[in-house]
Amino acid sequence: MLRFFLLASFFHSMTFLTRASARCAAALLFALPIASAHADGDDTALTNLVALVSQRLALAEPVAQWKWQHQKPITDTPREDALLADVQKRAAAAGVDPAFARTFFRDQIDASTQVQKSLFDTWRASQAPVNPAPDLATVTRPQLDQLTGRLIGALARVQPLRGAPDCPARVARSVANWKELTRYDSAHANAMNQALGHVCESGGVGGLA
Numbered sequence: 001m002l003r004f005f006l007l008a009s010f011f012h013s014m015t016f017l018t019r020a021s022a023r024c025a026a027a028l029l030f031a032l033p034i035a036s037a038h039a040d041g042d043d044t045a046l047t048n049l050v051a052l053v054s055q056r057l058a059l060a061e062p063v064a065q066w067k068w069q070h071q072k073p074i075t076d077t078p079r080e081d082a083l084l085a086d087v088q089k090r091a092a093a094a095g096v097d098p099a100f101a102r103t104f105f106r107d108q109i110d111a112s113t114q115v116q117k118s119l120f121d122t123w124r125a126s127q128a129p130v131n132p133a134p135d136l137a138t139v140t141r142p143q144l145d146q147l148t149g150r151l152i153g154a155l156a157r158v159q160p161l162r163g164a165p166d167c168p169a170r171v172a173r174s175v176a177n178w179k180e181l182t183r184y185d186s187a188h189a190n191a192m193n194q195a196l197g198h199v200c201e202s203g204g205v206g207g208l209a
Helices: 002-019 022-029 044-058 060-069 077-093 098-125 136-161 167-181 186-195
Strands: none
Touching (some): 044 136, 044 167, 060 136, 077 098
16 A cells, blocks of 8 residues: 555656646645654655655756746755744644754755756756746745645654664665655665755665665
């Protein structure tokens, strides 16, 4: 059943990115099953977190495309600072360590920036996309905002295992599970590593490639 929900989630995500459909995106965000991480080796909650991180990384492309076409810089420090401040408040209300949440979302921002810079470099060296990008304010940012809420909930469910000695290995195993269930884009491997780098208290992701 988990495989069905996660695979369905991925295909809905790809449909959204192709059609820029906010309705499909909203359905996607509620497709993942809810589970908590436990010390017994059940990595469902971690796999859910990886799925959400992957969906957020996928949105880096339409964001980059919009910025490219509107000649906007990739980095928007005031917006980033506002997001991080809001995340801390929402995390505290959800029972998540605000410092952990801030660090995690800083990693999401940095991972997205990494993908966007790579895309800009590719477009400078070859041909940039010609089709209009989904509108950043009305389509892509609302999707990112919904993912923020889902990610905070996911952090609450994985928080109990952050200090476990095998936490990095379990995160890596969850990434491997996600790869098996989806057409994982290996070009995003480094960005995924960045995005998951502080899920565990010890830092790092064991064996992520």
